[in-house]
Amino acid sequence: MDSEPYLEAISVCKSYQNVLALQDVSISVRPGEVVCLLGDNGAGKSTLIQVLSGVAQPDKGIIRIAGHDVRLRSPNEALDRGIATVFQDLAIVPIMPVYRNFFLGREPTVGWGPFRRFDSGRAIRVAAEALHDLGVDALAVRRPIGTLSGGQRQSVAVARAVHFGARVLILDEPTSALGVKQAEIVLDYVRSAKARGIGVVLITHNVQHAYPIGDTFVVLFLGRQLGVFKKTDLSETKLMRLMAGKVDAVAEA
Amino acid sequence: MTMQLDSRIDRGRDPAPRLGLRALLVRPELTAVVGTIIVFALFATFTGQAGFLSVAMTRNYLEVAAEIGVIAAPATLLIVTGEFDLSVGSMVAAGETIVSYLTVVAGWPFAAAFGAALAFAAAVGALNGFLVVKTKLPSFIITLAMLFIVRGAAQGVLRMLTGTSTIDGVREAIGSGGVGALFSTSIGPFSISLLWWIALTLVAAWVLDKTVFGNWIYATGGNLAAAVRTGIPVDRVKIMLYVAVAVSTTFVAMLDLFAINQGNANAAIGREFEVVTAAVIGGALLTGGYGSPIGTLFGALLFGMVDQGFFFTPLPDVWFMTFLGLMLLFAVFVNNTVRVQSLKPRGRS
Numbered sequence: 001m002d003s004e005p006y007l008e009a010i011s012v013c014k015s016y017q018n019v020l021a022l023q024d025v026s027i028s029v030r031p032g033e034v035v036c037l038l039g040d041n042g043a044g045k046s047t048l049i050q051v052l053s054g055v056a057q058p059d060k061g062i063i064r065i066a067g068h069d070v071r072l073r074s075p076n077e078a079l080d081r082g083i084a085t086v087f088q089d090l091a092i093v094p095i096m097p098v099y100r101n102f103f104l105g106r107e108p109t110v111g112w113g114p115f116r117r118f119d120s121g122r123a124i125r126v127a128a129e130a131l132h133d134l135g136v137d138a139l140a141v142r143r144p145i146g147t148l149s150g151g152q153r154q155s156v157a158v159a160r161a162v163h164f165g166a167r168v169l170i171l172d173e174p175t176s177a178l179g180v181k182q183a184e185i186v187l188d189y190v191r192s193a194k195a196r197g198i199g200v201v202l203i204t205h206n207v208q209h210a211y212p213i214g215d216t217f218v219v220l221f222l223g224r225q226l227g228v229f230k231k232t233d234l235s236e237t238k239l240m241r242l243m244a245g246k247v248d249a250v251a252e253a
Numbered sequence: 254m255t256m257q258l259d260s261r262i263d264r265g266r267d268p269a270p271r272l273g274l275r276a277l278l279v280r281p282e283l284t285a286v287v288g289t290i291i292v293f294a295l296f297a298t299f300t301g302q303a304g305f306l307s308v309a310m311t312r313n314y315l316e317v318a319a320e321i322g323v324i325a326a327p328a329t330l331l332i333v334t335g336e337f338d339l340s341v342g343s344m345v346a347a348g349e350t351i352v353s354y355l356t357v358v359a360g361w362p363f364a365a366a367f368g369a370a371l372a373f374a375a376a377v378g379a380l381n382g383f384l385v386v387k388t389k390l391p392s393f394i395i396t397l398a399m400l401f402i403v404r405g406a407a408q409g410v411l412r413m414l415t416g417t418s419t420i421d422g423v424r425e426a427i428g429s430g431g432v433g434a435l436f437s438t439s440i441g442p443f444s445i446s447l448l449w450w451i452a453l454t455l456v457a458a459w460v461l462d463k464t465v466f467g468n469w470i471y472a473t474g475g476n477l478a479a480a481v482r483t484g485i486p487v488d489r490v491k492i493m494l495y496v497a498v499a500v501s502t503t504f505v506a507m508l509d510l511f512a513i514n515q516g517n518a519n520a521a522i523g524r525e526f527e528v529v530t531a532a533v534i535g536g537a538l539l540t541g542g543y544g545s546p547i548g549t550l551f552g553a554l555l556f557g558m559v560d561q562g563f564f565f566t567p568l569p570d571v572w573f574m575t576f577l578g579l580m581l582l583f584a585v586f587v588n589n590t591v592r593v594q595s596l597k598p599r600g601r602s
Binding site (some may be wrong): 046075078087089090091093094095096100103104105107115117118120144146147163206 | 255459463464467469471472476478479480482483484485507542543581595596
């Protein structure tokens with residue numbers, strides 16, 4: 001926790017037409033740290049992750065990765081630098097088997113020249129290994145990913161990002177569409193990513209999901225940052241009040 | 254948020270992680286294979302005496318099936334990406350027109366004429382694909398327009414050049430050796446079209462299931478947005494398949510040219526629907542994401558058998574279309590049910 005931040009955004013501003021979506025927002029993620037980005041609808045959460053993931057560029061402010069100032073022009077560029085974002089739609093193909101989804105766009109090959117082919121044996125093995133903790137076994141990885149539960153699908157998308165070298169994971173509302181049990185599967189997976197030294201930015205408006213797992217809490221309200229709080233400085237109740245924009249809670253905290 | 258009554262935190266472990274019988278039942282080609290066996294058994298039992306089982310008859314229905322199947326193999330891959338090509342029938346006619354004119358009238362050697370036809374087909378295929386990916390209009394409309402344009406041009410140009418819409422004497426003009434042998438020889442009692450059909454089917458099946466390109470084909474049709482997000486060049490995938498389908502029509506044009514010994518600007522009318530029928534009976538989803546060249550082979554075989562075998566039944570052969578329609582409807586119904594079943598979430602979590 002005392003290590004240098006891997007990903008930092010410093011005093012970022014972003015506006016769309018006349019709307020100031022982000023105003024002077026800063027956030028930083030260290031390896032193995034779970035930063036929860038909280039806020040009600042319209043608080044600027046989506047804009048901030050678009051800036052962090054390379055989908056959009058900030059008007060003002062600095063993005064810094066591993067100590068270097070960078071300009072991220074696309075999600076792929078962010079991915080090359082170890083910033084992987086799992087958006088709500090997950091980028092999966094329901095009808096395709098799990099292992100084919102796992103390697104979508106990054107398929108391992110075997111053979112030479114015109115006989116070069118998709119190394120499905122290796123893909124199945126590697127995917128099964130990476131997904132073992134989720135209860136997706138060697139046989140299940142060969143079934144359409146659409147047959148998995150919502151939590152498992154979300155976890156497969158996260159596992160894929162981890163497998164392809166993510167140092168920081170940005171998870172966009174990973175639990176919002178899930179039931180209690182399903183959300184627990186995903187949060188468990190986030191815990192195991194954290195244990196492996198991966199930094200996580202967890203976007204949510206669900207305090208019950210965020211509080212137990214987060215180390216640091218960044219609360220946005222109408223495009224402004226209400227503050228950055230360590231868990232030790234903050235109770236769950238205060239976090240709730242902050243999210244509703246009750247700034248006086250900051251003073252109490 | 255849905256609350257679930259089961260309080261035990263289930264890690265999503267599937268209770269019965271078996272592929273076995275269920276996997277077999279959801280194979281896309283199952284309907285077509287079973288259908289082929291049933292139809293063959295029916296015709297063999299009731300019209301076998303009348304000649305359905307004869308070698309000549311077998312040759313006939315294999316020829317019909319092959320001329321559908323050669324195009325249907327790459328067309329199945331295109332359907333898996335979620336697109337159609339309705340211009341294939343008119344493209345066969347264009348191929349026949351080009352090669353018969355160039356060889357019989359203009360005196361070109363076959364190889365050169367064939368090369369010209371291939372180049373023309375590849376260009377039209379690329380244009381089809383380009384228009385579909387750039388305009389984002391339904392490929393149904395784009396390729397329907399191309400159907401009319403190419404059919405009209407084949408008829409118009411040939412009439413302008415020769416005053417007719419057919420050119421006879423192709424075999425005499427080309428002779429029997431050389432490149433033409435690829436399309437004119439026989440394999441035992443059967444036409445070489447059988448070999449083209451099986452070979453192209455195997456290639457298509459290999460590409461779809463064994464190569465990286467195949468993974469991209471599935472993804473393009475299964476979820477276009479996800480394919481784009483994961484960096485798959487979806488436009489290139491589609492354009493390449495349009496070119497492959499167009500090139501396959503030239504092969505069929507050559508096979509037909511030698512079989513009938515005539516180039517015809519009115520050839521292969523309705524072939525586009527026969528191709529789609531074969532693919533759909535073979536398990537392809539018209540919405541994309543799913544399909545099987547092997548299934549399509551059986552779909553084409555089924556089509557060929559019914560097309561030729563119907564003649565031997567006591568029913569007047571005008572009822573052929575009705576029978577075909579019912580068969581198609583049934584196949585789509587079965588395939589769709591199986592597909593929905595195969596995508597149902599399993600397990601308790």
